[in-house]
Amino acid sequence: ALRALGPSFADSPVLESTFKLAPVVSVIMGSDSDLKTMTAAAQILTQFGVPFELTIVSAHRTPQRMMDFAKTAHTRGIKVIIAAAGGAAHLPGMVAAITPLPVIGVPVPLSYLDGQDSLYSIVQMPRGVPVATVAIGNSTNAALLAVRILSVQAPSLLEKMIQYQESMEREVLGKVDKLEQ
C-alpha cells in the first residue's frame, strides 16, 4: 500500500521503518492527489519518530470505509487523526463526528478557489464536533500539532518539541545576523 502511494515514500528507508511500528497517528486523505500536500506531515512525524499510518479514505467515494475507519481507529491504538481533503472537504468533519479521538483537518488547495472551499468546509464545524483546522495546505503544522498532543503524555516527545522550537529560533536569528552584518 505504501509503494502505491509513490516513489518518494517507497524509497525512504526511515519512512519504511517508521511504518513497521504500531501507528499512533493516522494520516488519511480523500484522494491520492492529496499526497503532495501531505508529504510534509509524513516527514515531520518521521523526524519526531512518531509511528504513523498513511492511507486514502474518501468520505464520498468510500463512505463505508470511512465509517469503519472512524469507528475503529481508537480501538487500534490510534491517538490522533490527521485528515486531509480538498473541495467539498467533508472527510475531517465526518470522521470527527464518529471517532472520539482528536481530529486535525488539513484543507487541500485545488486548482479552483485556491483551497478556500476546502478551508471553509473543514473549519466551520457545528458546536459539539471539533476539528482543529490548520492553514490551507499546511500539513507540517498538522503533524506538529499531533506531536504536541502526544507530547502531553510523552516527556521525550516534549523535549524533542522544545529542541525543534529552539532550532527554529536559531535559524531565524542566524538570518537576522546575516541581514544586519
Ligand code: RP5
Ligand atoms: C477530495 O476531492 C480529495 O480530498 C481531493 O482533494 C479532491 C479531488 O480528488 P481527485 O479528483 O483528485 O481524486 O475528495
